[in-house]
């Protein structure tokens with residue numbers, strides 16, 4: 065069992081966990097992920113490691129409560145335990161001094177982009193971060209990002225923070241202003257990564273994306289995580305998670321991510337019903 | 353080697369033995385079992401076991417033993433069954449086989465011990481596998497598996513790391529703990545047993561058997577660590593240099609699913625057998641939503657392949673409620689590598705066999721779900737390298753089948769994780785680790801065995817390889833003490 069040291073909401077429905085995992089913390093590099101199970105009948109889900117401390121023996125993950133498992137995970141508090149935790153998985157991000165690096169992130173992707181931005185900076189790059197969100201409340205890790213990069217730009221769908229529009233609009237603004245990115249890293253929802261890759265393909269700016277495929281084992285044994293990159297099938301868990309965005313078949317991956325949509329809804333509903341019952345029972349006990 | 357014949361306890365006259373019919377094993381009714389995941393075979397009764405054992409004609413040269421990859425003393429244990437000393441019989445088997453309850457269930461006996469049984473030349477062979485299973489189960493129920501109270505060995509002060517908890521790794525653990533070494537098994541997944549827990553379904557090999565085997569080893573002092581990937585969580589070097597392991601055994605299994613490289617293979621609803629079976633067995637997808645892992649429940653599932661894996665997958669699809677579950681195999685039934693019993697059981701359960709058929713494309717709808725398979729009919733030509741007749745497509749035979757799930761069960765390559773992180777461990781062109789007959793690899797103090805060396809094979813061969821490596825590791829550790837003293 066793996067102890068949760070702390071668990072705090074950092075945005076609506078987004079929770080940051082510090083988990084005791086000394087071996088993983090010691091090995092982990094930017095871009096790698098873990099697979100966890102919340103309870104003994106749970107599914108295995110991959111989550112990127114946002115931060116870690118080898119000295120103190122912990123890793124940090126940021127979880128958005130979307131489906132059954134992540135929603136359940138987000139009910140856990142400090143002092144509770146995870147059933148299973150394995151890692152670090154995947155290949156570390158390839159970092160070098162490209163010159164100017166633009167890190168584009170959306171949603172919880174910002175937490176995942178943070179270590180890459182920091183490593184990019186440490187390698188000598190000028191680093192610009194573009195953070196996108198639906199609205200101001202959903203922006204996470206902005207201040208941490210500001211600490212490690214040269215400049216942070218924000219876009220929101222509703223204009224409640226930064227520029228009204230999409231991350232691609234901000235990138236276009238920067239380029240119009242004369243910026244010449246040498247490398248782009250895009251991490252976040254699939255449509256965002258697809259849009260960025262489309263935009264940079266014509267501009268011939270190398271673009272790396274981090275693919276969030278459905279996984280089971282995470283060791284290359286099952287092929288659940290396969291995606292098409294450059295016309296070839298890859299296993300994201302062992303060959304990735306990062307790939308050349310210009311070569312990724314985003315349409316296929318998008319459809320694969322929805323493979324269990326129906327079942328996930330069913331499972332989530334079951335979970336919510338159970339939670340409701342629990343809350344009602346607790347309320348009743350309080351009344352008594 | 354001259355073998356002493358075991359003392360006979362068979363009370364039936366020799367001539368009469370041949371008139372005893374082979375005892376059939378009680379099993380769940382095919383119609384009922386095709387809707388549940390409980391074990392199909394129910395095991396012989398003690399009375400049946402004794403009668404079956406009495407069919408043995410006690411050959412001077414027991415060919416059955418040569419047919420067994422680990423040379424279990426079959427004549428000896430059969431006589432002990434005649435004597436009704438079932439625990440003694442189990443003990444006899446365990447001298448050579450550390451997982452008899454498993455092997456009694458999944459070994460391809462018809463191509464091993466039973467194929468060469470002399471009784472089988474004229475009649476049906478002695479049901480050696482069923483007898484093995486019977487005594488192993490009897491011992492588990494009546495002697496807590498660890499039949500004889502083994503003496504606690506003198507600690508050697510040496511440490512061995514075993515990577516992978518499949519039959520190869522478990523066999524090494526079982527042998528080395530007896531020698532007083534400190535033994536730790538590292539497993540990537542959250543359960544122990546390798547293919548035996550993630551691949552082979554509950555209806556063929558109940559998980560409780562593996563848990564019992566692991567618990568027995570734990571009781572003897574073997575340490576089991578799950579969720580630990582050697583090569584990622586820690587490297588082989590770190591295990592040896594920082595954690596003080598004197599030797600490492602790699603029992604990594606095959607574990608890299610092969611696909612066919614045809615269009616449409618990444619459509620939703622197209623699985624590798626490993627994924628489909630892992631979701632069902634390890635993750636208990638068949639109990640969704642009680643268990644969280646989702647799994648397709650198809651109307652018409654096709655499973656491409658003809659091995660045990662294909663049979664397991666097709667029978668699982670059937671149990672998940674498929675109206676039609678079909679095997680699509682490019683050769684004929686004669687060439688099928690699956691155990692006879694699995695083919696027979698699959699047929700009884702209503703599985704359709706489309707032999708001499710090969711898919712060339714999977715077709716999807718606009719949501720990316722597989723809806724059809726385009727196939728060709730095949731005919732058999734000249735024998736190929738494997739000695740089996742080569743399937744050749746028949747011209748103009750293309751046809752389309754409506755399907756909503758496809759499982760690709762055309763074999764496994766070897767997992768590249770360790771060789772990626774340890775290029776000094778020599779591999780061959782298929783990615784298998786190169787090891788000598790005793791499991792020595794090109795890296796000092798590192799041994800390997802099972803599917804990672806042989807390519808996808810069988811439980812008994814993996815176990816046998818593990819036992820040979822265990823002996824070699826033991827020698828190596830002794831010589832290490834000798835040379836440093």
Ligand SMILES: Cc1cc2nc3c(=O)[nH]c(=O)nc-3n(C[C@H](O)[C@H](O)[C@H](O)COP(=O)(O)OP(=O)(O)OC[C@H]3O[C@@H](n4cnc5c(N)ncnc54)[C@H](O)[C@@H]3O)c2cc1C
Pocket residue numbers: 458459460515516517518519520521538539540541545546547548551552580581582583603604605606607629660661662664691767769770801802803804808809810811812814
């Ligand atoms: C569906 C199916 C049905 C089968 N049916 C039969 C049958 O009926 N009869 C028969 O004899 N054989 C059968 N086989 C074949 C048989 O199961 C294998 O030959 C046998 O299990 C191989 O044993 P192994 O110990 O070499 O590896 P495995 O059983 O594959 O075990 C390897 C283990 O190592 C772990 N591992 C891998 N890499 C690492 C790492 N880096 N760090 C930590 N752990 C790691 C894996 O997670 C796995 O648990 C079947 C195979 C399959 C897939």
Ligand code: FES
Pocket residue numbers: 278279280281282283284285286287288289290299300301302
């Ligand atoms: S998750 Fe199973 S191979 Fe990648």
